[in-house]
Amino acid sequence: MDIAEREFTVAEARALIPQVREHAAELVRLRADLAELTLDLRVHGASERGGIPEVKASEARLDEEIAWFTGQGIEIKGLAPFLIDFPAVLDGRSVRLCWLEGDEELAWYHRTDLGFAGRRPLE
Template sequence: MFTVVEAKIEVGRLLPVFDEIVALRADAAELGAALNSGVETGLGGMPEFKAAQARLDELMTLVQHTGAELKGFAPLLVDFPGELDGVPVLWCWLEGDRELGWYHRSDLGFAGRRRLPV
């Protein structure tokens, strides 16, 4: 369980990891498409594809070990379990966010996403 302050600190700490996941995801997609079609890419070949996959696995494991929940990969969506006014919530970070600014009740999911109270 994270307080909103703890979740914000964790997001700040993890932003470089999130950025690397997003960049590696794009590289892996391009490499995979090139390998499947036989079209060359400047990113490399099978060794680079396997290395990108291995690093992605490493980074996603690192995120999960913080207690955060990976909910989406494309776009990257990470939730941090918490509580707001006695109600279970997930502090919600979505790819493109530069800080934590959203939450949703645990039982509502992403459709119930709201801005954090001021």
């Protein structure tokens, strides 16, 4: 099966949450550093965080973190806040098990055709 078409069970997705939280924390840190760096450079022409080489390095690291998620078959729905979906099937229906930056565990899902607005608690 192509990783882009992966379907997770709730147990499989929940088993990945420790790694998800670790990678998400790094992504959030990189996102904040990059935001500060680019704003400082644009407004002040300089930053304590560095210059253009540091921007490029941060962008590359951010891309690496994003690639970890997509490489697992996890869909990234937003970067700020960081929101991901695990494709799944519940009760014969296509759903997304969703995890939002700051969540301690995987506790929500929504029908694939509804998106975040249809978010419901798991179990």
